[in-house]
Amino acid sequence: MSSASSAYRPLLPPPLALLLSFPVALFTIALFTDITYLQTAEVQWTNFSSWLIVGALVFGGVALAWSLILAIRWRGARLYALLLVLAWIAGLVNAFQHSRDAWSSVGTTGLILSILSAAFAIAASWLAHGAKWEIAR
Template sequence: MAVIVDQRLPRPLHPLHAVFLAGALPLFAGALLSDIAYWRSYEIQWNNFASWLIAGGLVLAAVALLCAVVDALGARRRPGWRFAYPLVLAAAWLVQLFNALMHARDAWASMPGALVLSAIGTLLALGAVCLGFHVPRRGVVP
């Protein structure tokens, strides 16, 4: 008796999608480090630097989020996990958007809320990168 096994596995991210996704994480992490530097030194330039890093990360993450939604609707990912990556990336983007609004306030008024939002947003972006680059391996079919 012949057994037909469907060998279609999800493909990895498109290279351009991967560049935008991988580019947002260091910008958000740099903003977190800038917020830590501002928290320790109260040099206002660190807060300005964090604002610019967050703005750049939001642009790259928005393009990656658009690619992730198109990818999820195309059903190239596993059925159970295909919406997990776009949802985590959207959560990271929203947290960082609120972080950008927090940084738009006066530098003295932005702490410690901006530091907390930077940490949460960076961890969510790290989770989105891990989910986005995860491709299941080919297993042994019994």
Template sequence: MSTSVTARPAYRSPPGTLHTILLAGTVPLFLGALLSDIAYYQSYQIQWSNFASWLLAGAELFGGLALLFALVNLVRTPRKGGRPLHYVLLLLAAWVVGLIASFQHAKDAWAVMPAGLLLTIVATVLACAAAWAGLNTRTEVAP
């Protein structure tokens, strides 16, 4: 007796082109903010803090729109568990931590460090994990 194993996509509707661009744009913006924070931490040139603030604002915009697309995709999936839910939760966590980092960067430039750097590190790691989970095209094996 032979058994056949079929593969089905993890998403009913895979991320579209605009969703992919928004998600992929979030990572370099958070990474640029992280590099700007590192430069500010080493030099204390206030302009690096300003760069980080603007890059965080862009990352929040891209991440928020990608989160909106991810939520629509989550509603359209036939089941509510698994990878689509992990992707949405990672993206939501990155967005919330990025928002807190933006609030931290809104303070006086001398008050940004070291909490701003740590929050930006966490937001960058979460954004990378969300992009990995969201853009991974592996299929799940149906039982």
């Protein structure tokens, strides 16, 4: 065996890595805009959060579909796909939560959902970029 075969090789093909970067960034920024809204009570911050969450769901949905295809081939991709499913579901519920008016759009529930969706997306990205996975047989 050559040392090249044991070199670090990320799981994700470059297009999927690019797609995954959007939900990670957008869910995280939505969390920060939620926190900013809770500090300032300026309603425009909830609008920012809503749009950021929708963008994360769009790109996250494409990344999720790709991850489900990868989960068929790689064992470790199943956990990655599960984390993306959890991030997407938490984000979808969060989008519905943010469609409410003013304080009730964020509040405790919206903040917790933002934390969960950002945490799941970050965990999926960390797992995908750091794992060496075996091909399923």
